[in-house]
Amino acid sequence: MTAALTRLLVVLGLIGAVLAVPVATSTPAAPAEAADTRYFDPGNIISDAVFFDGLAMDAGAIQDFLNLRGSGCTVGTDGSPCLKNYRMNTTDRAGDSLCGGYRGAYNESAATVIARVAATCQVNPRVLLVLLQKEMGLVTATNPTAKKYERAAGYACPDTANGGCDPTYAGLQNQLYRSAWQYQRYAAVPGNYQYKAGRNNIIGWHPNGGCGSSTVYIANQATAGLYIYTPYRPNQAALNAGYGTGDGCSSYGNRNFWNYFTDWFGSTQSSEGAALYAKYQSLGGQGGSLGTVQSPYLCGLANGGCFQVFQKGTIYWTPGTGAWSVSGAIQEKWGALGREWGTLGYPLSDANCGLAAGGCYQLFERGTMYWTPTTGASAVHGTVGSKWLSTGAENGALGYPVGDQGCGLRDGGCYQPFQRGLVHWTAGTGARIVTGEMSTKWGALGRENGALGYPTTDRACGLIDSGCYQIFQYGTVYTAPAAGTYVAKGGIGYTWMSGGAENGPLGYPVGDEMCGLPGGGCAQDFQRGSIFWSASTGAQVVSGPTRDKYDAVGRERGILGYPTMKMACGLVRGGCYQVFQYGTIYQAPGGAYIAKGGLGHTWMLLGAENGEMAYPVSDESCGLRANGCFQLFENGSVYYAPAFGAFAVDGPIRDAWLAAGLENGWWGYPTGKKQTTATGSTQRFEGGTATWTTDGTVTFG
Amino acid sequence: MHTSRRTGLLAACASVALLAACSSSSDEAPSGSPLSTAAPGTYGTPLDPTAPDPTDVATDPAPSAAPTPTEGARGDATVQITYYGWNPGSSVVEVGGFLPFLVEEGGTCTLTLTQGAASATATRAATRNVTNTACGELVVPGDQLAPGTWSAVLAYESDRSTGSTEAVEVQVP
Numbered sequence: 117m118t119a120a121l122t123r124l125l126v127v128l129g130l131i132g133a134v135l136a137v138p139v140a141t142s143t144p145a146a147p148a149e150a151a152d153t154r155y156f157d158p159g160n161i162i163s164d165a166v167f168f169d170g171l172a173m174d175a176g177a178i179q180d181f182l183n184l185r186g187s188g189c190t191v192g193t194d195g196s197p198c199l200k201n202y203r204m205n206t207t208d209r210a211g212d213s214l215c216g217g218y219r220g221a222y223n224e225s226a227a228t229v230i231a232r233v234a235a236t237c238q239v240n241p242r243v244l245l246v247l248l249q250k251e252m253g254l255v256t257a258t259n260p261t262a263k264k265y266e267r268a269a270g271y272a273c274p275d276t277a278n279g280g281c282d283p284t285y286a287g288l289q290n291q292l293y294r295s296a297w298q299y300q301r302y303a304a305v306p307g308n309y310q311y312k313a314g315r316n317n318i319i320g321w322h323p324n325g326g327c328g329s330s331t332v333y334i335a336n337q338a339t340a341g342l343y344i345y346t347p348y349r350p351n352q353a354a355l356n357a358g359y360g361t362g363d364g365c366s367s368y369g370n371r372n373f374w375n376y377f378t379d380w381f382g383s384t385q386s387s388e389g390a391a392l393y394a395k396y397q398s399l400g401g402q403g404g405s406l407g408t409v410q411s412p413y414l415c416g417l418a419n420g421g422c423f424q425v426f427q428k429g430t431i432y433w434t435p436g437t438g439a440w441s442v443s444g445a446i447q448e449k450w451g452a453l454g455r456e457w458g459t460l461g462y463p464l465s466d467a468n469c470g471l472a473a474g475g476c477y478q479l480f481e482r483g484t485m486y487w488t489p490t491t492g493a494s495a496v497h498g499t500v501g502s503k504w505l506s507t508g509a510e511n512g513a514l515g516y517p518v519g520d521q522g523c524g525l526r527d528g529g530c531y532q533p534f535q536r537g538l539v540h541w542t543a544g545t546g547a548r549i550v551t552g553e554m555s556t557k558w559g560a561l562g563r564e565n566g567a568l569g570y571p572t573t574d575r576a577c578g579l580i581d582s583g584c585y586q587i588f589q590y591g592t593v594y595t596a597p598a599a600g601t602y603v604a605k606g607g608i609g610y611t612w613m614s615g616g617a618e619n620g621p622l623g624y625p626v627g628d629e630m631c632g633l634p635g636g637g638c639a640q641d642f643q644r645g646s647i648f649w650s651a652s653t654g655a656q657v658v659s660g661p662t663r664d665k666y667d668a669v670g671r672e673r674g675i676l677g678y679p680t681m682k683m684a685c686g687l688v689r690g691g692c693y694q695v696f697q698y699g700t701i702y703q704a705p706g707g708a709y710i711a712k713g714g715l716g717h718t719w720m721l722l723g724a725e726n727g728e729m730a731y732p733v734s735d736e737s738c739g740l741r742a743n744g745c746f747q748l749f750e751n752g753s754v755y756y757a758p759a760f761g762a763f764a765v766d767g768p769i770r771d772a773w774l775a776a777g778l779e780n781g782w783w784g785y786p787t788g789k790k791q792t793t794a795t796g797s798t799q800r801f802e803g804g805t806a807t808w809t810t811d812g813t814v815t816f817g
Numbered sequence: 818m819h820t821s822r823r824t825g826l827l828a829a830c831a832s833v834a835l836l837a838a839c840s841s842s843s844d845e846a847p848s849g850s851p852l853s854t855a856a857p858g859t860y861g862t863p864l865d866p867t868a869p870d871p872t873d874v875a876t877d878p879a880p881s882a883a884p885t886p887t888e889g890a891r892g893d894a895t896v897q898i899t900y901y902g903w904n905p906g907s908s909v910v911e912v913g914g915f916l917p918f919l920v921e922e923g924g925t926c927t928l929t930l931t932q933g934a935a936s937a938t939a940t941r942a943a944t945r946n947v948t949n950t951a952c953g954e955l956v957v958p959g960d961q962l963a964p965g966t967w968s969a970v971l972a973y974e975s976d977r978s979t980g981s982t983e984a985v986e987v988q989v990p
Contacts, residue, residue, distance in 0.1 A: 155857050166860055185870060256870045272920065272947050298947055308944040308953040310899040310915035317900045323917065325895070345947060346877070347917055359871040369877045378857040379868060386860035413861075 151378035153355040160335040161374050162384035165393030167338030170238035171412040178241055179227035185255045192260040199254045202226040206289045214300035229289050237296035242381045244292055250372040269295040302341040313340040319349040327365035342370050388422040389413045392431050395439035406441060418456050437462040446478050446485045449493040460495055472510055491516045500532050500539045503547035513551055526564050545570040553601040554586050557593050580618055599624035599643055608640045608647045611655040621659060633672050653678040661708040662694050662701045687725055704731035714762040715747045715754045722764055729764060741779055760787045769799050769806045772814035783816060894919045894980035896973045901985050908959040910987050914971040916950040924975030926952030930967045937961045962989045
């Protein structure tokens with residue numbers, strides 16, 4: 117027998133077998149309504165996203181489905197259980213690049229096997245259910261048979277020696293696993309197979325070559341896979357017939373696949389699924405950054421959003437924002453901020469890394485998330501975020517955020533901490549940066565609730581001696597390397613600024629204003645002077661040797677009280693003076709000394725610095741006998757005792773008095789003013805009268 | 818209408834040289850199932866989840882197994898081209914094909930392009946598929962091909978089977 121004849125006989129035998137076995141039942145039950153096959157697209161029978169949605173149903177949902185579709189089934193005539201009741205001991209299958217393997221288990225339900233195969237091979241369990249139905253009718257069968265289970269998914273079985281199906285191919289688990297694996301194989305090595313997604317393909321209508329073929333642009337891998345598995349396109353007669361019989365050139369496998377899927381599970385297309393699937397694939401699928409799929413497509417989020425969970429992240433999609441992944445610390449923080457309902461809204465990008473210090477960022481609808489290994493993840497958004505961006509973002513003065521934006525501060529203020537400073541915002545003051553020494557000082561003073569209130573400018577530098585300043589609601593902070601960082605504010609600050617601020621005679625502040633001084637006063641020290649304020653005296657500058665003197669006598673707490681005027685100069689020999697509440701400091705070439713009380717009064721009556729005594733060369737010194745005091749001047753001394761009053765002593769009489777032991781000698785205190793006589797002068801003392809004659813002698817008696 | 822349809826179907830069944838779906842029941846009652854006129858709804862949400870299932874479903878016959886060739890002789894295998902043409906992106910001639918009625922391992926597919934006396938070939942090991950044997954995609958780089966019309970033939974050869982396609986024309990720019 118020739119080979120050709122042999123082949124013909126074999127073919128005729130097969131035809132006979134086909135004709136002998138009715139492939140459609142005709143029980144005249146109420147006919148089901150088939151899907152509208154006008155929507156059957158031969159180039160896109162099912163989308164990749166739907167086909168490979170491996171977790172679309174769990175075992176429970178599958179069991180419910182089998183119970184519904186198999187409600188008419190009790191048991192097969194050969195004793196085979198209905199699919200809804202079917203249980204089997206499954207076997208181990210090693211994983212590979214296409215399926216994740218299968219750990220065999222005792223007495224697993226069909227629903228569990230379907231769910232597990234779908235999950236491990238990432239083929240939609242709905243596809244597997246349709247496969248079981250279109251091949252052997254197992255889902256709706258009312259008379260299941262062992263034969264149907266043996267070739268449940270229609271996966272061809274190599275015959276064994278005795279004509280049966282090879283046991284490694286036979287049975288529900290093997291048939292499903294091999295089929296699902298095969299579809300993944302088609303996707304993994306499309307070049308090995310005859311139909312290819314993304315191009316025109318020539319597809320026959322029917323195994324009979326005489327029926328011809330048509331050209332189909334196959335839009336996706338899932339559809340290519342269906343044609344590789346079942347290489348015929350249903351013709352119009354097949355489509356017109358719903359589930360029924362078309363004509364002699366009709367094929368049904370791919371039509372029935374689409375019909376069952378559509379009737380049971382809705383559209384074979386999913387825009388949201390497609391978006392989620394495409395993003396997942398673009399990130400490398402299960403070998404990529406997200407790892408394996410952990411959920412089906414889940415929808416119902418705000419703005420029509422959907423998401424899918426993966427081992428190492430989640431993809432979110434909305435029609436308006438597209439599909440983007442979130443993962444790791446950024447995802448955690450985004451969750452803490454309320455996910456899509458929260459501050460940031462949906463993602464608008466994936467995480468982009470490679471920033472300074474190993475940082476990453478991710479865009480969201482209403483802000484951006486930044487992450488580094490050391491700072492963690494924080495969101496920046498709104499006016500505060502814009503401000504930060506304007507400083508150069510993570511490469512600018514502030515560095516990365518180290519916390520999220522916080523609001524609810526005084527006056528509705530918000531703030532955010534960054535590595536090297538803060539941004540504070542209120543509607544009234546705008547968003548301002550506080551960094552470095554400014555931040556330290558402002559923090560020490562209680563930030564926005566403290567003496568300064570909110571910043572109203574950023575820091576500005578370029579002042580003398582490398583100084584900087586920043587204006588706050590209630591004061592200005594100045595900083596310079598040589599002076600430190602201190603606040604100028606209130607009346608003292610105004611006085612300082614009126615005097616030229618850091619460019620004026622006082623230089624930079626070297627301390628903050630100290631208040632709570634006697635009489636409700638305040639004071640502040642500067643590089644070259646101090647300013648003292650009280651309600652009654654106003655703010656007055658004290659500087660130079662006068663301030664040294666004032667310091668030496670205890671400042672406002674000392675004998676002088678507060679200054680009541682600023683220093684006045686233009687006195688004789690370049691002298692200056694400054695009046696305080698209880699005395700005056702004279703600053704002359706000989707030094708700065710105080711004139712006050714009875715001694716000072718006496719000196720002033722003598723003409724003060726213009727009189728014969730000239731400038732003081734000491735302060736008042738007390739503790740003398742009989743509670744006496746004295747003060748030295750350039751040309752004499754003034755002594756005072758309560759019992760006698762204050763009198764100046766000078767010239768030869770003072771020299772003689774000194775020689776006689778001063779107030780402790782037998783002369784005692786002066787008790788009267790020097791009197792000029794025709795021959796000299798006289799002055800009365802406790803013990804007598806001293807007389808000086810122009811011949812140079814001083815007598816006492 | 819009905820008569821002519823039945824006549825056509827019977828004619829197809831009678832004259833069919835290969836496998837055909839000739840459903841006896843639907844031939845008698847060509848009603849099938851009424852067609853819906855609704856769009857398929859959305860994925861995961863069928864229009865009517867509780868709609869009864871069809872009871873009258875036409876299906877394809879089970880795929881054939883490979884014929885057993887006579888000892889020492891090789892069977893004739895049908896080879897079909899499933900796509901062909903110039904790919905401007907990669908500047909190659911691509912031809913895809915398969916053997917729809919053969920399931921076996923170990924065969925080789927050969928693409929031969931000829932233009933006058935010139936020819937170029939590409940070979941690829943065939944892949945056993947579930948119900949057929951795939952040649953997959955055979956590629957001849959454009960730098961081996963002068964511009965113009967080339968004739969492409971896809972052939973298959975194994976220890977047991979041999980066959981080739983009719984020639985198709987490929988334009989090389």
